[in-house]
Amino acid sequence: MRELYLLESDVEEIGWQERALCAQTDPEAFFPEKGGSTREAKKVCHTCEVRDDCLEYALMNDERFGIWGGLSERERRKLKKLAVG
Template identity: 85%
Template structure:
């Protein structure tokens, strides 16, 4: 059991979720398609991933500009940030 005490995480702790990410077990090229390429395969993997929320949080916090993170494309993440 873990408790969030509001303490800052070390860089290693911040990235621990990546070890459990389904994308780490699949073709990385699916998550970084060529411009105009399909994102469907990557988003399908994200739908069943246990760390989807952590992945999206990371992408938003680090202003990731490329690829599918947490099931969203860069354009979708931009829209999400604008609404926040």
């Protein structure tokens, strides 16, 4: 029998994603059409206990689409520029 081993970081990553409120919500709200409203997604993120983990994941993985950690792609880009500059 083959055993599956997960790295500790993989287990932590899976853990926050399972606790994320967006996992229980319509995913289309988090990936709106260009120019579409992000209000509903951000409202969900605002009350989510793993918001910081989500934002960190998006920044570390250079996520270019969707709402992550309560921020749009443009807002994440600005945040990265502030951190670098």
